[in-house]
Amino acid sequence: MHQYKENSMTSVMACIDGSPSAPAVCDYAAWASLRLDCPLSFLHVLDENRYPTSSNLSGNIGLGSREHLLEELAELDARRSKLALEEGRLMLEAAKKRALEKGISSPLLKQRHGDLAESLAALEDEIRLAVIGKQGDHANVGSQVGSHLESVLRTLSRPVLVTPNAFKHPESVMLAYDGRPTMDKAVQLIAGSPLFKGLPIHLVMVGADTNDAWEQLKLAKENLKAAGFDVQIAIRSGEVEPTLHAYQNEHAIDMVVMGAYSRSRIREFLVGSNTTKMLSTSRTPLLLLH
Numbered sequence: 597m598h599q600y601k602e603n604s605m606t607s608v609m610a611c612i613d614g615s616p617s618a619p620a621v622c623d624y625a626a627w628a629s630l631r632l633d634c635p636l637s638f639l640h641v642l643d644e645n646r647y648p649t650s651s652n653l654s655g656n657i658g659l660g661s662r663e664h665l666l667e668e669l670a671e672l673d674a675r676r677s678k679l680a681l682e683e684g685r686l687m688l689e690a691a692k693k694r695a696l697e698k699g700i701s702s703p704l705l706k707q708r709h710g711d712l713a714e715s716l717a718a719l720e721d722e723i724r725l726a727v728i729g730k731q732g733d734h735a736n737v738g739s740q741v742g743s744h745l746e747s748v749l750r751t752l753s754r755p756v757l758v759t760p761n762a763f764k765h766p767e768s769v770m771l772a773y774d775g776r777p778t779m780d781k782a783v784q785l786i787a788g789s790p791l792f793k794g795l796p797i798h799l800v801m802v803g804a805d806t807n808d809a810w811e812q813l814k815l816a817k818e819n820l821k822a823a824g825f826d827v828q829i830a831i832r833s834g835e836v837e838p839t840l841h842a843y844q845n846e847h848a849i850d851m852v853v854m855g856a857y858s859r860s861r862i863r864e865f866l867v868g869s870n871t872t873k874m875l876s877t878s879r880t881p882l883l884l885l886h
Contacts, residue, residue, distance in 0.1 A: 606724035607635040607704065611712065611748075612691050614683070616761045617729030622691045623763035623883060625727040626698035631791050634724055637704040638691045640684040642677070643711045681707065713747040723754045725791075730758055730875065745875070749856050749884060755785075756856065758882045760877060764850055767879070770798040772840055772854035772874075775812040779855065782885045783816045786853065787823035796826045798849060802839045805831045837873035844880070856884035 610625035612618055619814060629636035636649075688705040695703045706716040729746060732834060749756055769792050773779050783799075786792055799816055801809055811827040820827045832839045844852060856871060 606722055607637045607772055608632065608725045608727060609639055609719065609723045610691070610727040611716070612638050612640050612684075613729070614687060615731055616655050617728050617759055618687070619694065620692070620759045620761055620763045621727050621729045622694045623698065624757060624759045624839065626700050626766065627763075628725055628727065628757065629695075629700055630698070631793070632724065633790065635702075635704060636695055636700050637706055637722070638688050638695075638714065639706045639708065639719070640679065640688050641715045642680055642684055642707070642709045643712075657745060677709075680849065681709075693697060711747075712744040716750050717817070717844040720752060723752070725755050725757060726752060727757045727759060730760055730878075732878060746872070748780045749871070753886050755886075756884045758878075758884065760879055762882065764880070766792075766795065766850040768796050768798070768847070768849045769851050770800055770840070770844055770847075770849045770854060772836075772852060773799045773801050773816060774855075775801065775809065776855075778885075780816065782853065782855070783819050785885065786871045787820055787825070793824070796828070798845050798847060799827060799829045799845070802828075802834065802836045803830045805833065812831070814835060836870045837877060838876065841877060848851070849880070851881045852878065852884060853883045856886050 602730055608625050610621050612621065624779075625638075635722040654880055684707055688707065692703050692705060716723070726748070728745060729841075730745070745758065771779075771782065771786065773783075786797070797820055799813055799820075803809060809831055810829075813831065817827045817829050830843065832843055834842075840852065840854075852874070854871070854874060871884065
């Protein structure tokens with residue numbers, strides 16, 4: 597996990613687009629901003645692949661001698677880009693209005709042209725928590741995870757809250773705990789953060805029911821109890837994704853916290869695959885920590 601400490605000078609940054617999840621992104625970001633008592637920023641990034649800043653068509657067969665056509669195509673690209681920027685501005689204004697209605701004071705609006713992951717990476721020092729929808733506005737048909745989401749998770753070292761398409765006020769949290777040192781750091785982060793204060797927390801380990809596993813869970817539980825949390829612990833056997841969801845459904849848990857993609861290629865197949873499966877099947881918010 598990235599050695600990250602919460603900084604009061606940073607903000608919750610919500611990634612806004614035209615997808616069905618945009619209202620939920622606004623609402624979860626506003627919820628987090630109020631809980632963390634930190635500023636809220638909305639970011640809209642115009643995809644450089646769909647709206648390039650400039651076009652060079654001179655190499656296309658048959659177009660090199662048709663300068664007037666090249667000029668018209670370039671003007672068309674410029675108009676499309678300008679309209680898309682205006683559409684993005686209107687999305688940001690709508691998000692700001694929604695946040696103001698939720699009690700947020702002076703949300704900030706940011707607009708970039710380029711790649712979403714690269715834009716967030718450039719703004720990383722300003723981010724305390726990133727909020728992004730599960731599906732982007734141009735996700736492939738049949739795709740369960742937005743095309744930019746995996747890239748964001750592998751690029752950004754800040755916590756990322758991935759939202760479903762509808763907001764539900766979180767009333768309980770589950771931490772998918774596996775005993776690794778990175779998860780102990782996740783426990784420390786949760787214990788020191790106001791994000792989940794007052795909410796019951798379930799520490800759930802999927803694996804062998806051993807004395808060592810229970811000792812790890814009990815130690816993590818004590819750390820959270822010392823910070824004032826009501827904590828339940830459990831060990832379940834089975835495959836990670838369906839077992840976690842079964843526990844979540846059994847206890848009506850509103851939000852799941854787990855590790856994000858591993859940055860190690862050796863462990864990527866183990867950690868990354870579980871993250872991808874949880875992202876694909878989760879119907880509730882998923883907070884991913886590095």
